[in-house]
Amino acid sequence: MKPSKEQQLWMYEQMLVSRYFEESIEKIYMEGKSPAFNMANGPIPGEMHLSNGQEPCAVGVCAHLEPSDIVTSTHRPHHVAIAKGVDLDRMAAEIFGKKTGLSGGRGGHMHIFDPKVNFSCSGIIAQGMGPAVGAALSRQMQRKAGIAVAFLGEGAANQGAFHESLNLAAVWKLPVVFVIEDNAWGISVAKSASTAIERNDQRAAAYGMPGHFVPGNDPLAIYEVAGEAIQRARRGEGPTLIEIETYRLAGHFMGDAEGYRPQGEKDALFARDPIPKLREHLKASEGWSDAEDAALVERSRARVDAAIAFARDSAYPDPEEALDKVFV
Amino acid sequence: MSTTIPAGMREMTYREAAREGLHEALTRDERVFLMGEDVGRYGGSYAVSLGFLEEFGPERIRDTPLSESAFVGAGIGAAIGGMRPIVEVMTVNFSLLAADQIINTAATYLHMSGGQINVPLVIRMATGGGLQLAAQHSHSLENLYAHVPGLKVLTPATVEDVRGMLATALADPDPVLIFEHILLYNRKGLLAADAGAVDIHRARIRRAGTQVSLITYGGSLWKCLEAAELLEQQGIDAEVLDLRTLRPLDDEAIMATVTRTRRVVIVDEGWRSGGISAEITARIHEQAFYELDVPVQRVCAAEVPIPYAKQLEDAALPQVADIVAAAGRLVKGND
Ligand SMILES: Cc1ncc(C[n+]2csc(CCOP(=O)(O)OP(=O)(O)O)c2C)c(N)n1
Numbered sequence: 001m002k003p004s005k006e007q008q009l010w011m012y013e014q015m016l017v018s019r020y021f022e023e024s025i026e027k028i029y030m031e032g033k034s035p036a037f038n039m040a041n042g043p044i045p046g047e048m049h050l051s052n053g054q055e056p057c058a059v060g061v062c063a064h065l066e067p068s069d070i071v072t073s074t075h076r077p078h079h080v081a082i083a084k085g086v087d088l089d090r091m092a093a094e095i096f097g098k099k100t101g102l103s104g105g106r107g108g109h110m111h112i113f114d115p116k117v118n119f120s121c122s123g124i125i126a127q128g129m130g131p132a133v134g135a136a137l138s139r140q141m142q143r144k145a146g147i148a149v150a151f152l153g154e155g156a157a158n159q160g161a162f163h164e165s166l167n168l169a170a171v172w173k174l175p176v177v178f179v180i181e182d183n184a185w186g187i188s189v190a191k192s193a194s195t196a197i198e199r200n201d202q203r204a205a206a207y208g209m210p211g212h213f214v215p216g217n218d219p220l221a222i223y224e225v226a227g228e229a230i231q232r233a234r235r236g237e238g239p240t241l242i243e244i245e246t247y248r249l250a251g252h253f254m255g256d257a258e259g260y261r262p263q264g265e266k267d268a269l270f271a272r273d274p275i276p277k278l279r280e281h282l283k284a285s286e287g288w289s290d291a292e293d294a295a296l297v298e299r300s301r302a303r304v305d306a307a308i309a310f311a312r313d314s315a316y317p318d319p320e321e322a323l324d325k326v327f328v
Numbered sequence: 329m330s331t332t333i334p335a336g337m338r339e340m341t342y343r344e345a346a347r348e349g350l351h352e353a354l355t356r357d358e359r360v361f362l363m364g365e366d367v368g369r370y371g372g373s374y375a376v377s378l379g380f381l382e383e384f385g386p387e388r389i390r391d392t393p394l395s396e397s398a399f400v401g402a403g404i405g406a407a408i409g410g411m412r413p414i415v416e417v418m419t420v421n422f423s424l425l426a427a428d429q430i431i432n433t434a435a436t437y438l439h440m441s442g443g444q445i446n447v448p449l450v451i452r453m454a455t456g457g458g459l460q461l462a463a464q465h466s467h468s469l470e471n472l473y474a475h476v477p478g479l480k481v482l483t484p485a486t487v488e489d490v491r492g493m494l495a496t497a498l499a500d501p502d503p504v505l506i507f508e509h510i511l512l513y514n515r516k517g518l519l520a521a522d523a524g525a526v527d528i529h530r531a532r533i534r535r536a537g538t539q540v541s542l543i544t545y546g547g548s549l550w551k552c553l554e555a556a557e558l559l560e561q562q563g564i565d566a567e568v569l570d571l572r573t574l575r576p577l578d579d580e581a582i583m584a585t586v587t588r589t590r591r592v593v594i595v596d597e598g599w600r601s602g603g604i605s606a607e608i609t610a611r612i613h614e615q616a617f618y619e620l621d622v623p624v625q626r627v628c629a630a631e632v633p634i635p636y637a638k639q640l641e642d643a644a645l646p647q648v649a650d651i652v653a654a655a656g657r658l659v660k661g662n663d
Binding site: 039040045046047097098103105106107108110111122123124125126155156158159160161186187188189193194195259260316317318319320321322323325326 | 365366368369370373391392393394395396397398421422425458459460461462463464465630631632633635636637638639640641642643644
């Protein structure tokens with residue numbers, strides 16, 4: 001199932017938007033945080049986990065999803081949110097802690113919720129797994145179309161919740177796809193130091209489901225593998241586990257000195273940046289012109305700039321709002 | 329903080345004091361080892377164990393997989409097996425993934441085994457809000473563990489305590505949880521050159537006063553001390569009692585301060601419903617009701633998940649002004 005040119009361009013555009021979004025956030029995050037780095041200062045406070053380099057995972061999978069399909073994501077959620085169609089203005093505003101944000105400033109960057117497109121994420125590692133299984137269960141029980149996709153990091157695959165959720169999904173033959181974004185690092189801990197096997201797709205066998213590994217951080221290859229898994233789920237044949245080799249081009253979070261990376265690793269990753277690679281492919285194989293590319297880049301930037309401007313211009317929440325939206 | 333350091337004292341941050349305590353423990357006792365997420369190469373998410381991997385080696389400074397239930401459980405097993413593990417859980421929020429091991433295993437073994445099996449385990453974790461990390465990273469759930477018999481719950485607020493409580497915790501034959509408030513790590517304090525182990529059963533008066541008692545612990549201690557200074561400007565003489573340990577509570581010290589001032593404000597970054605502030609209020613009621621001139625007041629976190637935006641987070645967490653207002657009302661009356 002190869003993606004059409006149109007689908008490839010859709011993926012490319014989401015990747016561009018995602019990357020510009022992260023680059024913009026990165027710059028703004030540092031405002032007010034020097035000379036002394038204090039997380040609580042500046043227009044964007046708190047922790048900030050950027051997804052630069054991991055865009056292929058998001059677009060290759062979400063290209064197959066409808067708004068009615070459910071996605072749970074992680075503490076590193078922006079790329080997936082963008083590919084799932086989360087409202088960019090309101091996501092930016094949420095990250096700025098503004099009244100117009102998706103959660104009115106209550107959630108921040110690790111807690112992006114957009115029920116219009118069935119997107120949520122969590123700051124607790126592997127926490128989205130169970131809810132994704134349950135979302136799939138709700139579709140199955142209501143005989144409704146729609147599947148669930150749980151994104152997680154390779155580090156999260158060592159949580160009990162991961163194993164329990166795979167087993168449950170398989171036993172109940174639920175329409176859910178588990179997507180591991182393997183960026184090789186759980187903060188400073190290398191996959192090889194935390195995971196007893198080399199590739200997590202091998203773990204699928206223990207739960208009686210198909211497992212696939214996608215090397216090379218390649219959106220087109222991800223598209224094919226994810227498409228198969230998602231079709232399988234839609235046909236009612238049960239869950240699939242996919243592990244994707246991807247690259248974290250940023251630190252774990254902003255302010256991470258990345259002293260744990262072997263020398264030269266970052267350079268090697270940048271040389272394999274998936275965005276220029278996809279651009280070259282489009283030019284070589286799909287007749288994509290420089291002029292078209294420049295226009296798309298321009299449009300993507302403009303979309304991000306508009307979202308950031310919306311966020312900056314929005315008002316901060318009133319303190320009393322801290323006390324609503326909860327029952328006590 | 330004063331600019332001149334008194335003779336025989338050293339100035340250091342809470343982080344440095346925690347590090348010294350850990351360093352001393354690792355140096356003194358071969359059985360002690362540290363495990364948790366990113367404690368090795370990264371040096372701990374709050375940089376408390378920076379350099380330890382190089383100094384003590386990977387046997388004793390162990391980076392774990394993201395598996396809180398497994399590595400806290402492993403800490404229990406290793407402790408029973410003769411080691412003296414110090415388990416670091418990044419924040420109390422993540423300890424919920426290991427709550428079964430802490431509450432159903434560590435806390436129960438001694439009693440359930442008829443006194444045969446002690447679990448000499450120490451778990452350190454960060455707690456509290458104030459850095460705009462939103463609900464899943466900002467809660468003060470030490471209250472929850474203070475509910476559980478079989479656990480000791482320590483909440484060091486000073487450099488002396490964060491350094492010295494660890495040694496006492498390690499000498500304890502039973503499970504001890506130590507909560508370090510995230511806003512304290514960069515805070516400086518004075519430490520005696522010969523500082524060492526400290527008791528973990530006694531609350532301490534951090535500021536003597538006569539008209540109202542501010543009873544608190546952990547990160548809120550410093551807000552209370554600040555509030556006490558502001559109250560002094562209003563002519564109100566506040567006493568500040570640092571509980572230091574939430575389980576067991578030092579009833580004697582609590583009743584003594586109640587008897588002295590006859591007015592009490594309890595300040596807790598945890599939620600009020602079912603929290604330690606409720607427990608303290610009940611004990612005062614049981615043991616010192618007739619010593620009170622006015623009902624006990626509480627300044628706690630608002631009953632909401634701690635929100636992200638600064639305006640909202642500030643509104644949800646206890647602030648100095650809230651403490652001053654509550655204490656002022658007690659002393660001056662409501663008019
Ligand atoms: C239960 C839990 N434990 C620890 C953390 C702290 N933490 C946040 S991100 C992270 C690493 C996650 O690694 P991985 O799952 O590989 O995702 P990545 O960050 O690489 O995208 C850790 C340990 C957490 N948020 N939740």
